[in-house]
Amino acid sequence: MHEMALMESLVELIEDESRKRGFSRVRVVRLELGALGGVDADAMRFCFDAIVKGALVEGALLDIVVKPGEGWCLDCAEAVVIHERFDACPRCGGNHVQAAAGDELRLKELEVE
């Protein structure tokens, strides 16, 4: 399952940070997910709960911010908001929209103690 693999990477990354920065408990994990990244926030939460037992992040709150997708409409020559990679342009209805941003999978910040 895709989200599980991502969660494992996330937990590894946080453990890496804890050694570098010297914290031993994590209260909040803040992620940013791009809407075009193909990653489901609920599935991420589910995997987080399944994987945290015994890990540094056990008991932490997972806060996910979903960032809307951004496209560039070649016809309007303008940046537009899209929800899927193949969305039509919300302004002109055309199909010449190139996804420009929105596949982020970022660990933004941690609240630690």
Added chain:
Amino acid sequence: MCTVCGCGTSSLEQKEAQGHEHASTHRHHDHDHFHEHSHDGDKASIIEGATVDFGAGPAGAHVTGLSQERIIRIERDILAKNNDYAARNRARFAQTRIFTLNLVSSPGSGKTSLLVRTIEELRGRFPIRVIEGDQQTANDADRIRRAGAPAVQINTGKGCHLDAHMVGHGLETLKLEEGGLLFIENVGNLVCPAAFDLGEAHKVVVLSVTEGEDKPLKYPQMFAASNLMLLNKADLLPHLDFDVGECVANALRINPDIQTLLVSAKTGEGLTAFYAWLESHAARWARANTPTAVAE
């Protein structure tokens, strides 16, 4: 011994056998640092000093000795570790001038069949090596070796994709030849392999005409990440209602730059075009990645 993790397997002995099972066991090791992939035969440590601390931004508060709540900005890609290994693989490919393709598809689209045919037809012209990724069995690597190319099999166990770390180990057991081609056949799965960079020059997505024209819309990440779509099993088209034009249009909606070639691993139809694509892209890649471009 595995110089990457010190996991004790003699990976160099396994050239003709199955790759060591590091891929499925490495979670037992404590990978607490960005260890060097000092593979056998590396002339220079091309990755020395390449460990970039993405977390050391201006807001990366480093408070020592205080046990109190604090917020630290990290701003790292969740896949940062994989990306780091991928960068090492990529630097290695550039230094040894190995043009690498990562073949992705759903199970059974014909990746191994295409590779077998490609090896039979191109091995006189280029040294070819293959890394095979499957959850279980060494069947595909055996097929590749019978076709005449050295191959290493990586079994991912439960894992549904190859990651760059596994590929780094796979490289230890393959004697890469300068100026050669390396094909990485990923685990049959149209989801995760899109997210895991292996260090390849290009992803090539293989879609067979038995799968439905809307696959690009259903799995957009994979088609967005690929530079070439091989539409395989063209020989079956007379028996199917598959609309090639619609499939290509769907792929272009996801990725306006994707190229498509209609091929058949069975009859060889269209493969001349694929070989031409390979040669032209390998040449372009080689120009863009002359060894000086990756000098330390």
